[in-house]
Amino acid sequence: MTKIETSWKNKVNRAKAQLDETHKIHLLNFCDDNPQSRIADAVVSLTKKFEDFTLKKTNVRNFMKEEGGLSIKELTLHPKARNDQSKIADRVAWIEKRSKTDMNYLENCIFVDESGFDINMRSPGGWFAIGTPANKTTPSTRAASHTPLMFSTKYVVSMELRNSQEHSSKRLKIDHIICKSKAPS
Template structure:
């Protein structure tokens, strides 16, 4: 196949600007010349908004298969490969896969915050010195039936998964242990 030099230069420039393999760009260009149809771009704003909403709603959508299934159901005639999807999530939308952190929804309720504040105010005036031989125990939650350890989140932020409650019984321990005795213990 013989090409015009100016055409070859244009395809080469566009391919290098977009960081696409030259042969791929050439195949797309030839396909466009034959059919004069363009492929729908995955990076369309409505696709990104839908994808962001999907992951905000359920950050545990770890599998690219689940995300692809949801996208193909939402957008008619939409196709994308797993590698393209993962590349788009990682490089364009800056969404990474991280080890998830569980937080129960009741953890930061005003009642629990008030309990912590009252406990702090109670021991604030005493001779308890947290800088010398004192260990504070705040909260310990145990989720026995844990399944998937990974979730997606924005780059640089933790993957926090909020649960209404954990399946196993959660024990909350609030107290302080001083080098001489146990100050307070609530279970």
């Protein structure tokens, strides 16, 4: 081996790493506060916090993955008012009121609650510690609606809402793939 080949393998001759424990703590706190932030946002935060910080996004990403124990996951957002005690009390009161009428809401009815457009749209990914679920409670800016809607099932198409956490299989299951290959010459 030549001198050049041995010098990069020798850890003694390597330059000191620019990211250390203080950077790691800052990045972990930054990702806890802003899980939907991107690597560029983390670099900007490090540049503002520490003087003479000049690393590229790739180095910061590798540090976050290897030293910080973070991974990017698909985020499941839950509105803050979803499990609010006042909203649950409103739902109970609505059901009690409807149960006193002659309407049979237990059969042939569909309830639509929490329907609306959330204006806080961001990409669905976020940085979370490895081994933790990617759930986040967010404040909602949509109009508060405490009136559940009820429809008859006569003209409703069967639909199902899936939670991304239930189907966590990373393997793609593809049926009937037709592969084209070149004919032998």
